[in-house]
Amino acid sequence: MEQGAGTAEETPEAMADEFDTVAWWTARAVAELGDDHALPAACRGSGSPAALDRLAASMGLTAGTRLLDSGAGVGGPAAYVARTYGVRPTLAEPMEGACRAARRLFDHPVVVADGLTLPFPDQAFDAAWSLGVLCTVEDKRAYLDQLRRAVPPGGAVGLLVYCRTVDELPEQPEGNSFPSRDELRGHLAAVGLDLLDEVDLADLPAAPDDWDAAADRVEEVVARDHAGDERWQRARAQQETIVSLIRDGLMAGVLVSCRRAG
Numbered sequence: 668m669e670q671g672a673g674t675a676e677e678t679p680e681a682m683a684d685e686f687d688t689v690a691w692w693t694a695r696a697v698a699e700l701g702d703d704h705a706l707p708a709a710c711r712g713s714g715s716p717a718a719l720d721r722l723a724a725s726m727g728l729t730a731g732t733r734l735l736d737s738g739a740g741v742g743g744p745a746a747y748v749a750r751t752y753g754v755r756p757t758l759a760e761p762m763e764g765a766c767r768a769a770r771r772l773f774d775h776p777v778v779v780a781d782g783l784t785l786p787f788p789d790q791a792f793d794a795a796w797s798l799g800v801l802c803t804v805e806d807k808r809a810y811l812d813q814l815r816r817a818v819p820p821g822g823a824v825g826l827l828v829y830c831r832t833v834d835e836l837p838e839q840p841e842g843n844s845f846p847s848r849d850e851l852r853g854h855l856a857a858v859g860l861d862l863l864d865e866v867d868l869a870d871l872p873a874a875p876d877d878w879d880a881a882a883d884r885v886e887e888v889v890a891r892d893h894a895g896d897e898r899w900q901r902a903r904a905q906q907e908t909i910v911s912l913i914r915d916g917l918m919a920g921v922l923v924s925c926r927r928a929g
């Protein structure tokens with residue numbers, strides 16, 4: 668596992684719990700339950716296989732595509748497209764616990780790195796994606812510009828973005844700021860990313876039952892071992908806030924596929 672140019676500074680405690688500590692606990696739970704639990708557990712933050720298939724198709728990911736996954740978490744989505752389409756992913760992720768978990772679960776190249784200061788040369792990849800990350804970053808245009816920089820003109824950039832559907836949210840998980848759809852489109856245009864495809868996660872098929880059951884089982888093992896730990900409790904509270912915002916229609920997951928202009 669390589670150490671990149673920079674890691675996220677001043678990460679709120681609850682985000683570190685969710686994306687670092689719990690990520691590592693997840694890898695340990697998978698080790699107990701078996702490898703067939705790895706993909707469902709590691710994709711929890713990014714929707715169903717149908718969502719990843721849709722994004723892969725709209726981005727034109729095929730065998731041999733060099734894909735940067737920025738904010739890769741524990742690496743489930745990257746591993747899914749590697750297995751399904753023969754994509755060659757590289758993971759960048761600021762949380763060391765998540766990086767260690769990704770290496771243990773899937774063994775693709777991983778760099779500990781903040782997506783605002785990616786340690787790669789310009790145009791080092793054929794395509795780049797970032798799933799569920801933009802809302803954790805304050806300077807969204809600077810973050811998107813790093814993805815644009817990572818691919819050549821015409822190269823594909825994909826995103827899963829949680830967008831607010833109202834002007835103001837009643838509550839917000841610590842460290843998150845959710846753009847509206849119009850704000851998202853404005854950010855993309857401002858950094859030179861042409862929007863090609865946009866679809867709501869809710870309009871795509873849900874994950875198969877056995878996929879959800881495997882992810883649930885991993886969460887149960889993590890809870891069995893750590894529910895008394897305040898880091899687990901803070902991470903759980905973050906997740907519950909997001910789930911209730913989506914359930915109440917105040918927030919929606921949106922998949923977008925873009926091309927670098929020029």
Ligand SMILES: C[S@@+](CC[C@H](N)C(=O)[O-])C[C@H]1O[C@@H](n2cnc3c(N)ncnc32)[C@H](O)[C@@H]1O
Nearest residue numbers: 686712713738739740762781782798799800803
């Ligand atoms: C909801 S998780 C999604 C993980 C993964 N992309 C997935 O879909 O399963 C958000 C991820 O963004 C990462 N993250 C937070 N701030 C970041 C930044 N500045 N640059 C890159 N990643 C960041 C977190 O560490 C976490 O792994």
